[in-house]
Amino acid sequence: MAKAKDLTGKTFGKLEVLHRSPKRSKGGRALWVCRCECEAITEVQSHHLLSGSIISCGCARSDAGKAMQQYNKEHLIKDGVYTHLLTSKVRSDSKTGVKGVTITKNGKYQARITVKNQHIHLGLFNTLEEAAAARKAAEEKYHKPLLEDNNE
Known part of the structure; x- marks a missing residue:
């Protein structure tokens, strides 16, 4: 050795x-x-x-985390909302291909949106198109003002 x-x-x-x-x-x-x-x-x-x-002993990781939190607070968070997530793509495991729309056990389409950690039920719909339209309208109402303020 x-x-x-x-x-x-x-x-x-x-x-x-x-x-x-x-x-x-x-x-x-x-x-x-x-x-x-x-x-x-x-x-x-x-x-x-x-x-x-x-x-380091671990303090460098802590410092980097604090710096990232500060950057996010200054540039990516508006009214408590992480605006970058509002523009994220649809998850790859989505069965509908539409963000915020899922299929229920009875075959209806459920549309939802989350704003400031509040889950808003937009309704149950017979077609994917109706659910997608409801979700799109909710994004215009709730997300668009936050994105405009952050120039997203």
């Missing part, structure tokens, strides 16, 4: 390697005790450090 490379003193992302841990990972790999820029101490396997798959 090859001698493990000494990583003491090296920096990987936000992690500075302090010393090798006396413990081993569950798979028997070497662990290194590291100090993150946020001052947290963590143990990381050497291959994760060398490959760059781990660059």
Whole structure:
């Protein structure tokens, strides 16, 4: 077995390697005790450090998540609605091919729309065309003002 490379003193992302841990990972790999820029101490396997798959104690992921939430809040959310979802395509497993329209057990077409986490039942229809028209009218009424404000 090859001698493990000494990583003491090296920096990987936000992690500075302090010393090798006396413990081993569950798979028997070497662990290194590291100090993150946020001052947290963590143990990381050497291959994760060398490959760059781990660059912090977890704080970098948290920071990235907060930055994404802030961006979404400033650019993609209007009145509590994630406007990007309003323009999403029909799901590939849709049996009707129309967003917000499903087939009930009795063969009728049910049209629905969700606005600000409120589910609005638009009705049951005998034909897919009627249900699609009801859904389209509801999108014009509820979604269009939000999309116009966000220039979607």
